[in-house]
Amino acid sequence: DMGRIDGGIGVALRDPSLRVEVAEASEDIVPDDLRPVVDLLRSKMGVNTSYRIEIERPLPQHVGLGSRTQTLLAIGKGISLIEGLDYPPREIARIVRRGGTSGIGVAAFERGGFILDGGHSRRVKPDFLPSRASSAPPPPVLFQHPLPEDWYFVLAIPDVEPGAHGEKEIDIFKKFCPVPARDVEKISRIILLKILPAIIERDIEAFGEGITAIQNLGFKRVECDLRDKIIKDLFEVLRNSSYGHGMSSFGPTVFGVVDGEGAAKELEHELASFFKERGISGKLIRSCANNEGANCLLVEGNPVKT
Structure with missing residues (x-):
């Protein structure tokens, strides 16, 4: 502790x-x-x-x-x-x-x-x-740093059950916390030795690998496991079409990290096709970081x- x-x-x-x-x-x-x-x-x-x-x-x-x-x-x-x-x-x-x-x-x-x-x-x-x-x-705040403006995040927000909030959110915290210490150690190592250096060195590949790695650790794994199967299916699409992917908080927003607006438009199109094939609606948004x-x-x- x-x-x-x-x-x-x-x-x-x-x-x-x-x-x-x-x-x-x-x-x-x-x-x-x-x-x-x-x-x-x-x-x-x-x-x-x-x-x-x-x-x-x-x-x-x-x-x-x-x-x-x-x-x-x-x-x-x-x-x-x-x-x-x-x-x-x-x-x-x-x-x-x-x-x-x-x-x-x-x-x-x-x-x-x-x-x-x-x-x-x-x-x-x-x-x-x-x-x-x-x-x-x-x-x-231990670290706060601008991200390169050509790093784009493509967000997919499927029209499924909203993310946990209210009493449901409180219950999840009570049930699943604390997370295993070994997961905390792994997450800390990934952040300190992979994600943060990748930001300083403008290495989008290492940044994406680090973001993807922590999706299956600690409380983030809990959040992902509680979601609809469509989230895991979106992860598979993003695994093959982005440098890294993840889910924001309790979701259902998921995201992929790509290099440049052109790549972001391509991924947005691919995700739109995925939504259409599955017969689901949702929002797609592409954005660079707000550094101000x-x-x-x-x-x-x-x-x-x-």
Whole structure:
């Protein structure tokens, strides 16, 4: 026992992207599911302004892309800028209780790129719980680095059961954690000695091999094993047509890593043919990394676009 839990890696992408507008208003015009969050932000920031909040371009929900974290951070950042407070993303995350398991979403919002977080000390977070059930702050970021802009991620999001969330997610954590120490050791070795050097050396082949290798280890293996058979079939397609592949969080989003937009278009076409042959619907997205993080713009009249 190293005295820490959680820990993970992730990448910020340009697409799909989120766009939120926050503006002062005479009374709250806020989506119902976001009203408690806005009330909490007002309370913690010590303000009493009313707001109009519009999700102009939402992220797909419950598909493993961290949509809830990005949405709440965007709203919190917008409110803080309107009020002249400029809270940093990590502090907003503490207020809205995000980052209690993974620090990837918060770090991606801050400045994008490839991210490795160091998990939580047992003194801060004694139990294995997802973010929504944890009061722990976001974990420390150990490594954050831009990815080459010609490295593309091709995402396939089949229309199947959404990724685990809510009480189901909590139950999975309770049932399968902690994962075997030998798996943690293998994952750590792959990240430290294969994935991170590959990023620095711009070696997409080694990067992809490392990403593929960890899909069958630790909690990621649990997440993959709980998914529909279609995920494993997509892995087979990606195994032969990309440098590396994996599933994002609980899925069902899977991805392949390729070199260049041309290769990304070819893989996207191949995956579209796969969906058609299987008679299933879904979304396909190709994207390079977002190496800057969120873009927050305060415009005349006080609306903030994030």
